[in-house]
Amino acid sequence: MFVLAEGAAPLVDPASADGVFSLLWLVIALPLLGALLLLVGGPLLKGRLDRSGHLIGALLPVLSFVISLILFFALLGRDSGDRQVNQHLYTWFQAGGLKVGADLLYDPLSALFLLLITGVGSLIHIYSIGYMEHDPRRPRFFGYLNLFVAAMLILVLAGNYLGVFLGWEGVGLASYLLIGFWQHKHSAAAAAKKAFIVNRVGDIGLSLAVALFFATFGTTDFTTISSHASRASEGTMTALGLLLLLAACGKSAQVPLQSWLLDAMEGPTPVSALIHAATMVTAGVYLVVRSNFVFDYAPHARTVVVVVATVTLLYGAIIGCAKDDIKKVLAGSTMSQIGYMMLGAGLGVAGYPFAIFHLLTHGFFKANMFLGAGSVMHGMDDDVDMRHYGALQKAMPITFLTFAMGYLAIIGFPFFSGFWSKDKIIEAALTQNWFVGVLAMIGAGVTGFYMSRLMFMTFFTKARWEEGVHPHESPSVMTIPLMVLAALSVLGGLLLAGDWIVNFLEPVVGTAGHESPPIPALLISVIVVLIVAVGVAAAWYLVQQREVPREAPQDVSFATRAARAELYGNEVNDVLAVKPGGWLATGLSMFDRQGVDGVVEGTALGVGGTGSVLRLVQTGFVRSYALSLLIGTVIVVLALLAVNAA
Amino acid sequence: MTPYVVLSSILFTIGSVGVLTRRNAIVVFMCVELMLNSANLALVAFSKQNGNLDGQVTAFFVMVVAAAEVVVGLAIIMTIFRTRRSASVDDASLLKY
Numbered sequence: 158m159f160v161l162a163e164g165a166a167p168l169v170d171p172a173s174a175d176g177v178f179s180l181l182w183l184v185i186a187l188p189l190l191g192a193l194l195l196l197v198g199g200p201l202l203k204g205r206l207d208r209s210g211h212l213i214g215a216l217l218p219v220l221s222f223v224i225s226l227i228l229f230f231a232l233l234g235r236d237s238g239d240r241q242v243n244q245h246l247y248t249w250f251q252a253g254g255l256k257v258g259a260d261l262l263y264d265p266l267s268a269l270f271l272l273l274i275t276g277v278g279s280l281i282h283i284y285s286i287g288y289m290e291h292d293p294r295r296p297r298f299f300g301y302l303n304l305f306v307a308a309m310l311i312l313v314l315a316g317n318y319l320g321v322f323l324g325w326e327g328v329g330l331a332s333y334l335l336i337g338f339w340q341h342k343h344s345a346a347a348a349a350k351k352a353f354i355v356n357r358v359g360d361i362g363l364s365l366a367v368a369l370f371f372a373t374f375g376t377t378d379f380t381t382i383s384s385h386a387s388r389a390s391e392g393t394m395t396a397l398g399l400l401l402l403l404a405a406c407g408k409s410a411q412v413p414l415q416s417w418l419l420d421a422m423e424g425p426t427p428v429s430a431l432i433h434a435a436t437m438v439t440a441g442v443y444l445v446v447r448s449n450f451v452f453d454y455a456p457h458a459r460t461v462v463v464v465v466a467t468v469t470l471l472y473g474a475i476i477g478c479a480k481d482d483i484k485k486v487l488a489g490s491t492m493s494q495i496g497y498m499m500l501g502a503g504l505g506v507a508g509y510p511f512a513i514f515h516l517l518t519h520g521f522f523k524a525n526m527f528l529g530a531g532s533v534m535h536g537m538d539d540d541v542d543m544r545h546y547g548a549l550q551k552a553m554p555i556t557f558l559t560f561a562m563g564y565l566a567i568i569g570f571p572f573f574s575g576f577w578s579k580d581k582i583i584e585a586a587l588t589q590n591w592f593v594g595v596l597a598m599i600g601a602g603v604t605g606f607y608m609s610r611l612m613f614m615t616f617f618t619k620a621r622w623e624e625g626v627h628p629h630e631s632p633s634v635m636t637i638p639l640m641v642l643a644a645l646s647v648l649g650g651l652l653l654a655g656d657w658i659v660n661f662l663e664p665v666v667g668t669a670g671h672e673s674p675p676i677p678a679l680l681i682s683v684i685v686v687l688i689v690a691v692g693v694a695a696a697w698y699l700v701q702q703r704e705v706p707r708e709a710p711q712d713v714s715f716a717t718r719a720a721r722a723e724l725y726g727n728e729v730n731d732v733l734a735v736k737p738g739g740w741l742a743t744g745l746s747m748f749d750r751q752g753v754d755g756v757v758e759g760t761a762l763g764v765g766g767t768g769s770v771l772r773l774v775q776t777g778f779v780r781s782y783a784l785s786l787l788i789g790t791v792i793v794v795l796a797l798l799a800v801n802a803a
Numbered sequence: 804m805t806p807y808v809v810l811s812s813i814l815f816t817i818g819s820v821g822v823l824t825r826r827n828a829i830v831v832f833m834c835v836e837l838m839l840n841s842a843n844l845a846l847v848a849f850s851k852q853n854g855n856l857d858g859q860v861t862a863f864f865v866m867v868v869a870a871a872e873v874v875v876g877l878a879i880i881m882t883i884f885r886t887r888r889s890a891s892v893d894d895a896s897l898l899k900y
Contacts, residue, residue: 777899779831779892783822
């Protein structure tokens with residue numbers, strides 16, 4: 158289905174870090190220091206960090222961002238040929254011929270991720286100062302946030318797959334801690350566990366992939382693997398590609414491991430923003446793009462990536478249409494947008510740069526909208542039901558305006574950032590396979606519908622507020638990050654100016670041979686915009702023009718019910734994994750209790766029973782003992798006589 | 804030779820029947836001594852017939868052991884009698900199931 162493009166898989170061949178690049182380790186170390194200070198130091202200092210903890214926690218990622226910026230400009234100052242820098246920190250471990258170093262790889266791909274993670278991450282930290290103001294455990298929250306950012310930075314900076322694995326697990330841990338941050342709520346604790354366990358399924362893929370890399374190449378360094386990739390058999394590469402895809406499905410919430418993402422909304426809203434924009438879900442896309450030297454030699458694996466991505470982008474969009482919880486609509490849209498990125502990544506060298514481009518613009522507008530949703534919840538006494546919103550554009554003008562920028566970006570309104578990035582992916586998809594391209598276009602239309610529905614229900618229509626709720630604008634510590642992110646949502650498309658991002662990423666992902674789409678690119682853009690317009694119009698007609706009931710109507714079509722139930726993803730998991738797993742566990746426990754314990758206890762019972770019967774012989778009468786002694790002696794004597802006689 | 808062995812058998816039988824039937828600890832004790840001495844008699848008789856001293860030496864050992872046994876045994880019987888006011892071996896039946 159997909160052919161290997163010309164000039165694929167450039168080598169990873171970094172130079173040793175010198176000059177300003179020796180600061181690279183600080184990018185990770187600073188947030189890690191914050192996490193240590195707040196999580197270990199905080200309890201040791203017995204609450205002395207309570208008043209300043211959030212400032213420490215917010216300052217360190219900002220410093221990290223400043224260093225990332227310096228490094229980025231230093232990288233831009235180099236020729237595009239030697240924009241790969243390796244910082245060898247120390248030998249992580251060595252066993253026989255196996256040597257794994259703690260290496261950091263800084264190249265255009267990790268440079269962009271560094272800016273996104275530390276930049277958007279810092280804004281979310283600053284926003285959290287206001288959002289978590291009344292939470293008594295705010296320092297700990299910032300400690301977890303710092304840990305999250307540090308783990309994600311390890312993931313994108315690691316120079317070998319084992320380092321990626323370290324960051325990968327760190328991200329999983331931090332997300333678990335943050336989703337379950339309000340662990341006194343049963344639903345939050347359950348959601349955290351669910352996220353952790355579903356991610357674990359994906360982690361199996363990554364750990365097996367790491368093992369297979371060891372077995373095939375004898376190392377997990379990107380450098381060696383990329384130079385030896387052409388010599389490995391296609392079967393091995395396909396297996397590696399599928400294992401990496403499984404890993405990516407877990408972290409990036411792709412079908413069939415998507416179910417944790419909607420439940421993860423139980424965490425505080427800044428956490429959702431962090432998970433959906435800067436960290437966590439982008440890790441899967443990063444993994445696929447970083448492993449381009451694997452996927453370029455595994456066309457079948459790429460086909461599977463494309464199928465998974467296409468299914469997910471529609472799946473998420475359909476869920477988004479029916480949910481009334483504002484955060485869950487956004488979560489569904491994340492799933493769908495990550496589907497677009499995976500689609501781009503699955504298209505191979507023609508799609509990699511656009512996957513990363515969409516990832517960046519999505520990072521801007523999704524962080525913007527999640528923080529905006531947090532701001533709305535802040536003003537509505539933590540109510541998340543959009544049926545209780547309405548007419549908020551007057552009460553919260555700044556939140557409304559910034560949210561609107563994110564909204565226009567995600568639906569792909571012309572010249573906003575999402576317009577450029579989504580368009581490019583659809584165009585690349587159409588070039589390679591018209592069917593996938595058409596499905597991606599339909600997905601864009603559905604996006605237009607559900608995002609407009611959210612917009613109308615929240616900011617327009619009539620006010621349906623609960624009694625005693627007085628919506629108000631959030632403090633400026635929350636609105637300023639919103640404004641920055643809104644500006645980025647509008648202007649993010651500039652990254653594509655003069656194909657900058659494509660050329661910038663070329664040393665990492667290679668260049669595609671130029672292939673024109675079946676119909677002119679301009680026409681594709683026009684068609685996509687028209688489809689989106691239809692979606693928006695449908696939302697306007699169905700939501701804005703009608704009365705929105707305060708309770709969700711129950712007499713709805715099967716399709717709506719299915720979408721509300723997340724297309725029965727949880728039920729499928731229940732039937733395929735949870736129930737059989739439960740049966741297996743019950744069976745094993747039965748076998749242990751009845752079988753293994755039965756043998757042991759049965760032996761004990763038998764010995765005890767025999768003993769209690771034989772005990773009765775001990776009458777305590779000396780004369781009876783003497784009698785038995787005598788009888789025994791007589792028997793022995795008779796036996797001796799019998800033997801002698803014979 | 805035969806009369807010695809017959810006498811020894813009779814004495815042993817009397818002794819063992821006494822041990823099995825009598826309740827008084829002192830009598831039981833005496834019967835035990837009777838059995839030991841019947842064995843001594845047999846030993847000495849066989850020793851005489853075989854013409855060596857092994858049996859006689861063994862008889863001396865048995866006597867020494869019997870003397871020691873009497874010392875310990877009588878002390879136990881005395882103590883039991885003091886605490887329980889009875890010398891019946893059936894009464895001292897606490898060590899049962």
